[in-house]
Amino acid sequence: PLECLDAFGATGIMGLQWAKHLGNSVKVTINDYNENSVRMIQENCHLNKMKVVMNFKEEEDCDETIEEGEENLPAIEVTKMDANVIMHLRAFDFIHLDPFGSSVNYLDAAFRNVRNLGIVSVTSTDISSLYSKAQHVAQRHYGCNIVRTEYFKELAARMVVAAVARAAARCNKGIEVLLAVALEHFVLVEVRVLRGPSPADDTVKKIRYLLHCQWCEERVFKKDGNMIEENPYRQLPCDCHSRMTGKTAVELGPLWSGSLFNTGFLRRMLFEAVQYGLEDIQTLLKTLICEAECTILKQFSIHGPTSQNKQEECGVFIKTPDTAADYYVVHGKRKNNENNQNGTKRQKSESNAEHPAFYYNIHRHSIKGMNMPKLNKFLHYLSQAGYRVSRTHFDPMGVRTNVPLAQFKSILVKYSTPTYMGAQSEGSLQASDESQVGADGDFAEEST
The missing domain is CATH 3.30.56.70 (N2,N2-dimethylguanosine tRNA methyltransferase, C-terminal domain)
Known part of the structure; x- marks a missing residue:
């Protein structure tokens, strides 16, 4: 089973969903440092008929509350530690970080022991710094220079991915971004971990600075190279610098310059959402797939592997796959060599058709x-x-x-079509005057 960690459990709702829906294919660990939260997690496990396994001596007697017929129930491990401690002590296949505020304090520990081809999910709720409202805090936490732009939400997502990529590279690991979204009051980033110095070097190369024109808001990532360019404004497609004097552009970043979405991963997410009846996120997933492929919705369709089951929903055809050939984790064991070759081929094909940066x-x-x-x-x-x-x-x-x-x-x-509000208002005024003249000529003369 895949070992999954909910590092900030709170009520334990996320880890409970993993254990309840995925069954024996996962081994769930829910962690929280707050005693009240740990107590609430235990109560919620018993409410959902889950067996609780504690790994610290103070609460070893918690299993005594389990009835005799519940030995075969799925077990959830509940720990009371600092998130950095448990991630340093043990290795996991899936780690979800959802702290209060910034997540940069936990990235180094997360990538320290995460297994090869594992997934790290990071949720950042410090939107005041991510959305350029507190620029000095963004400089302090993420080491990024940012300003308020029309694409500030994607700027925030790329800033978080850059912090994740640097933390992975410090542990000689690379990342493949599966998903990066900015919703409501948080930014969610999910990455797949690729172990080794070569993937780490490839990841670091995608962290680059951004040139942003302050007049027309045109933007472009700076080209790679160690030579100092005499006029970096030439890289911008606009001619604002030639028409105006002074500094017309700013250098933002460093930011993640690679892709923000993995189309295959999003398609499998949509398939699972349909299977589990999760209608709330299906519209978002379809938008993300269109955005990843940079296509209009009318050109969008989903084609799975060969299958007998086929259903249509909202104009999108979804085929039910019997076995997913592009899964990295095969049931029972991992096929490292074969899947690594498939992964490199897929990365090359996706890099050629990578979606444009920004909007x-x-x-x-x-x-x-x-x-x-x-x-x-x-x-x-x-x-x-x-x-x-x-x-x-x-x-x-x-x-x-x-x-x-x-x-x-x-x-x-x-x-675009010109507006005729002035002509329409004049015509309506003349019509009203004529009607007034027909009704009462004296009143019309006074009004004119």
Whole structure:
């Protein structure tokens, strides 16, 4: 079984869901440092008919409350330790970190003993620093220089991934980002761990600085190289620096410059969400898959391996796979050599079709006095022009595309229509005057 750790258990709801739904395929450990939380976790385990196993002497008698017929029930290990301590003591296949605030204090311990091809899930709730409201705190915690931009949510996600990548590289491990989302009041990042100095070096190469124009908000990652460039503004597609004097762009980062999504992982998540009836997240997952592939929703479909079961939901065809060939963890044991080859092939194919970095908000670049086209129509216009385009979960009015900002604005202007509010108001005023003249000429003369 896969050893899973919920490092900050609180009520234990997440670890209980793992044990209840996944059964004997996982060995769940729920940890919390608070005594009240540990007591609540035990009570919730008994409420869900789970056997509690304690590993510290003070609570060894907790198993006495289990009835005679419950020896075969799934067991959950409950620990009362600091999260850094338990991650240093033992090795896990899946680690979920959800601390209060920033998670940077626990990343080194998480990557210290996590097994090869394991998954580390990190939730950061310090949005004041991540969303550029407290820039000095972001500099202190993440070592990143950031400013408020139109794509601040993706900037936050890339900042967290960069911190995760640096922590993994310090332990001679690389990462493959499976998922990075910014929802409600938190940023969630899930990465797969690749052990070895070579994956670590490849991971570090994807941490780069970002050039951001403060006038038009065009952005581009700085090119690799040790030579000092005389005019770094040339890397930006815009011509703001040539038209204006002074410093028109800032250097942000270091940030993660690689992909934020793994399409195969998201497709398997969607399949499992359909299997378990989790309707709340299916819309989000479909948006993420379209964003990962940078395609419009109409072009989106899911094709699984050969299967007899097939169902349609919300216009998306979902085939039920009998065995998932692209799983890293095979039932019973891990196929390291074969799966590593598949992993490298998949990484190469995904890097070629990697989704564009960042997005543009259609309202931020609108033209005064013009009516913009509907967002879905505008996506279709960009796709007809030959560019890759999709919506993004980071911003409901955001457009993820590989088109430069100048062409983005020109296409937006091309399909925008001028407003005739002034002409319409004059026509309505004349019509009202004529009606008043017909009704009462004296009143019309006084009004004019």
